[in-house]
Amino acid sequence: MQFPNEVKAELNLDEPGEKLVQYAKENLGEDPATRCQVLSDFRDLIFAKGECVPHRTDDEYLLKFLRCRNFVIERAHRLICNYYDFKESNPEYFEGVHLGKLSKMGKHDIISVPPYRDQLGRRILLYRIGNWDPERFSTTNIFQATLIILELAILEPQFQIVGGVCIFDLGGLTMQQAWQMSPSIAHRVVQIMVTCFPLNLKAVHIVNQPWIFDMVYNIFKPFIDERMKERIFFHGDDMDSLHQHIDPKCLPERYGGLHPDYNYNDWIEGFKKSEKIEKELESLGYQTKNIEENEDDENEKNDSD
Numbered sequence: 148m149q150f151p152n153e154v155k156a157e158l159n160l161d162e163p164g165e166k167l168v169q170y171a172k173e174n175l176g177e178d179p180a181t182r183c184q185v186l187s188d189f190r191d192l193i194f195a196k197g198e199c200v201p202h203r204t205d206d207e208y209l210l211k212f213l214r215c216r217n218f219v220i221e222r223a224h225r226l227i228c229n230y231y232d233f234k235e236s237n238p239e240y241f242e243g244v245h246l247g248k249l250s251k252m253g254k255h256d257i258i259s260v261p262p263y264r265d266q267l268g269r270r271i272l273l274y275r276i277g278n279w280d281p282e283r284f285s286t287t288n289i290f291q292a293t294l295i296i297l298e299l300a301i302l303e304p305q306f307q308i309v310g311g312v313c314i315f316d317l318g319g320l321t322m323q324q325a326w327q328m329s330p331s332i333a334h335r336v337v338q339i340m341v342t343c344f345p346l347n348l349k350a351v352h353i354v355n356q357p358w359i360f361d362m363v364y365n366i367f368k369p370f371i372d373e374r375m376k377e378r379i380f381f382h383g384d385d386m387d388s389l390h391q392h393i394d395p396k397c398l399p400e401r402y403g404g405l406h407p408d409y410n411y412n413d414w415i416e417g418f419k420k421s422e423k424i425e426k427e428l429e430s431l432g433y434q435t436k437n438i439e440e441n442e443d444d445e446n447e448k449n450d451s452d
Contacts, residue, residue: 176218181441215345233343245434253269253411266394277319310347318355337370
């Protein structure tokens, strides 16, 4: 399924069009004729089991969990319970987080989402780990930014249906950065990617990895199942290899693509203007008011890792 590759730093919150509806029916088991009944059954199961207490149980909210688990109610129930268990176990990733912090991470070009999609209509989440200064941003800060980005992404019905891809650019990875990757951190990364978030991650692409990466990846291996391993691709500095998966028309110039680096603040300004996005973030516990911070705050780290 091909999509036009327009450049637009704006979430598409519209209802799925005919093409997406058909894709969801063929690939996710989402049949418009039975969707309402499945949602009702899912909601009943949540209340009957009482293993978690979602802050919302409306159709729009529950759909993202069903879509992520191919409309299998039992699997969607396990996912939503895992999601709330993760939030309860890691409150530092959510408390006091707001778009101002996300903006600062974007300014340092550590984490970004290009304002365009790949050739299959999927969002791209890009990490440039070499730009990460652990003295300025802790691993907790990285998790905070990642999770708010994902919460925003899954507001899009298209993202819920076709999923997304992740690129980890490890060029410039240092020993100081590598030492931040403990087994507990690795476990939480995999929890977000696989078991505890309604994220349909189609592929993880590793580029420009140095020799140090082998040490880091060995920490992750015990937590990655075979299904996830099949979605991880190692390219080194071979951009032709990356292009076999993502069309260069949908990549930044540094990866042999056509796009320049776009202003990350375009996203932030768009979020601030959207009443729907503001309400969604507030319902999740994020701050949306008085989010401007002094530049000196960048040096303050959360030491709870």
